[in-house]
Structures are given as C-alpha cells and as structure tokens.
Amino acid sequence: MPGPKDLDPSSSPRALLGAELRHAREKSGLSQEELGQRLFVSGSFIGQLEAGTRRMQPDFARMLDEALGTEDFFARNCTAAARSRYPEHFAEAAEAEARATAIREYVSLLIPGLLQTSAYARAVFRAYQPTAPQKQIDELVAARMERTHLLDDPTDPLLWTVFDEAALRRKVGGPEVMAEVLRHIAGLVRRNRAVVQVLPFDAGAHAAMEGAIKLMDFEDAPPLVYFEGVGTGRLEDDPAVVRHQKFTYELLTACALSPENSLALIEALAQDYSHEEHA
Structure with missing residues (x-):
C-alpha cells in the first residue's frame, strides 16, 4: 500500500x-x-x-x-x-485566529490589528522598522489587511475588544489617519460586527497593566491565550492559565466604559481629529 x-x-x-x-x-x-x-x-x-x-x-x-x-x-x-506571511513570533497566533469562533482581546497602546486600516498599519510598521525597504512594509501591511477579512462574515467570529484610552489618544500617522481608523471602528460597531469597549484613564489601576491579552475559542479544540511583547509572542493552552486570563479580561470589561459610551467617545474623538486635520 x-x-x-x-x-x-x-x-x-x-x-x-x-x-x-x-x-x-x-x-x-x-x-x-x-x-x-x-x-x-x-x-x-x-x-x-x-x-x-x-x-x-x-x-x-x-x-x-x-x-x-x-x-x-x-x-x-x-x-x-509552517510557511506564513506573518512574522515568526505571530504566525501561529494569526493562523489560530483564522480558525477561532470567538476572539476577545485587550490592548493598551495601539488599535488592535483586526480593527486597523491600511494607513494606520503602515504607520505602525514603519515605526517598528524605520529603515526597512518599502516593499517589506507593503508586504506586512498586505498581510495585516488580509487578516481583517475575518470580519467580512456578518457573524463569525465573535470579536470583543477592550482597548485603553491611550490607544485613541496616541496620534499614530497623524490626525487624518486617526480619524479614518476611528470612523472604521465605529462603522463596525454600528453594523453589529464587533463589540468594543474603551478603558478610560480615570479607571485608574487595572488587572492588565503589564501587557496585552488575546483569548481565542474554537469549535473543535480547547481555548488558547496569546501573549505578545516587542518582537515576541507565545501561545498558551494550559487550562489554569487560560482560566486566569479569562478572569482578567472579565475584570477589564467591568472597569471599561459600556459599549454605548465607548462608541460615543470613539466618534467624538474621530470628529476632533477631523477638525484638527482641516485646521
């Protein structure tokens, strides 16, 4: 045989x-x-x-x-x-993300990848690699935009994101880029494609001040949590670790603004950036 x-x-x-x-x-x-x-x-x-x-x-x-x-x-x-379009430290997480039925994520200093626009992603990658050839930056942006097609389906996966107010206030790419990305996020929320909450500055200390969290659930496999740092990343499937990070995420959602108030803040800041751009 x-x-x-x-x-x-x-x-x-x-x-x-x-x-x-x-x-x-x-x-x-x-x-x-x-x-x-x-x-x-x-x-x-x-x-x-x-x-x-x-x-x-x-x-x-x-x-x-x-x-x-x-x-x-x-x-x-x-x-x-193992071949992938993504950086080595993130490739496994990106491929798991594509199979997830639910993604819950907290980020502190930037708009998460699935919610980025191409202009915002380009500004981020150029900041990470200021001397990289333009072709390399173009490839990274294309791979990131390909990831966002996960949201083309009207229902799957569930995307629930909490990000710090700092991510809204940091002018990545300038006022025009920020206005565009915030309008994009607001559009996803208004189309009921994503749940977004903002963790405001006045929430004070919170449970995830040391880093970002990405939780992923699957139909036919146990849940995973992804930890990411500067140029590094790690997937973890230990049930105790995943359970602890889910509890941490629940604490964050409790401290964050409601989805309605978060949307209002996002749209107000988008308007402010638009006025700044025209001025």
Missing part, C-alpha cells in the same frame, strides 16, 4: 497535516491522551495539532514519525505547513 503523499503548500497544509495526524493516530489505535503521554505533551495539544490551531515544529514532527511509524512523513511536510 502506498504511503501518504507530500502535502500541497497551496491547499491549507496545516489542516491537511492535522488530518493526516488524526488518521495515523487512529490507525495506531491511540487516543489523543495516549499519544500525548508518549510524547510528554497533553492530549489537548495533540487535538490542537489535529485541528490545525497549533503549528507542528520540526523536532516534534520527528517524534511523531517515530511514535506512529510514519517514517519521515511529518518531518518532511511540517516545513510546508
């Missing part, structure tokens, strides 16, 4: 690799927990690989080949599945 074929990088390679992993595991008569025990990982981690929400690393692919008797199939194909 012929063995499995190499995966086609153009046809959702991570999903295909996950399907092949599920097939090989079931053929070996192993549950996700049993395979995880052999490889010193959780059963939920195996489930996330099979669902395509986690990236298969080369070292782990070799361990799978050994445990499942698949010769070098996973080792050969995990490279194709």
